[in-house]
Amino acid sequence: MYNRIFKIEQSLKAFETNAIRTQVERSEFLEHTTPLYLTSSYVFEDAEDMRASFAEEKDRNIYSRYSNPNTSEFIAKICLMEGAETGFAFASGMAAVFSTFAALLNTGDHVISSASVFGSTQSLYKNVFPKWQISTSYFKVNEIERIESLIQPNTKIIYAESPTNPAVDILDLELLGKIAKKHHLILIIDNCFATPYLQQPIKFGAHLVIHSATKLIDGQGRVLGGITVGSAILIEKIYLFARITGPALSPFNAWILSKSLETLAVRVEKHCKNALKVAKFLERHPQVTLVKYPFLKSHPQYHLAKKQMKRGGNVVAFEIKGGIEAGRLFLNAIKLLTLSANLGDARTIVTHPASTTHAKLLEEERLEAGITPGMVRISVGLENVKDIINDLNQALERCC
């Protein structure tokens, strides 16, 4: 396993086994676990080796902006998990999102996107793409059928996330896959909230899958990272774009992320178990008017979630009586849990989107994305769930 766009042979081994046993070749020191390859470049045997390598007649490492053993290992693991042919790893989730669009779109192209996507992805549509005359049309999470009416002759990509942030809505991936196929559009799914352990969008027809590895893939809030995996033809274009423009993942971060994947299955299992308990606690609480969690029967897309996800994920959204002011008081009353912009950390994180991450949007735009004034988002961590619930309970008692 080297560099460039090596194609991954799909394995018959189970998810956890691949996560642990996929490894770059051992060095002459016969280390058990993969070492950290902190090198910016690689050496050549002679002039002919160097010529052939640059001419891409050989598949080998040349320079770490193109490839590095640690990033190759990380990419190989994610490809196995997602059922993807190949991929490229980036310095952050947004580097993956931007480079994927930039590599595939031309001036004047059109994107159809879910209205509920990550804030910076929204900003790309609104503030960056217009300078290349790239326009975006939006569909709401429960209006996937409307996509067909949004298609234009210059439409290239359908883009969506599921579950969404922060409202934890579920989109029908199979339906998205069918629409993309029928109209020859590229379907890209940001699978960050689910992780490949819970959901593999390629099975439902996605051509590319993007992750912010900063979230559950790292899982301990240490490093930034991103990755795009999927069809080899599309990844080739993304690779050629990234190789020139330089958004590569650092080998150190790749090493951390590849190690993190060894425990992804056990961590995500526990995150989801804790999250379901937290969701059930909140559902019973008198100060809480609404709880959104994909594996609660009351979730509007419960059956869809059950069909396309293994478990419900680690994010719970809920509505406190008393709107924006109650939301702020609630955050101030939190003691053990943390107020932070991240998610998917071992530490439980609480945010109030209307007054923080989504404060710049108009009230109307927030409602489009499913964000009500009193909505609180919890990224449920790996602490003992009793302690998580106790903290939420005391804060709810003091805020309302």
Ligand SMILES: *Cc1c(COP(=O)(O)O)cnc(C)c1O
């Ligand atoms: C965090 C996040 C991103 C961006 O990832 P970074 O690593 O912060 O650049 C993209 N999509 C989703 C759904 C995210 O949660």
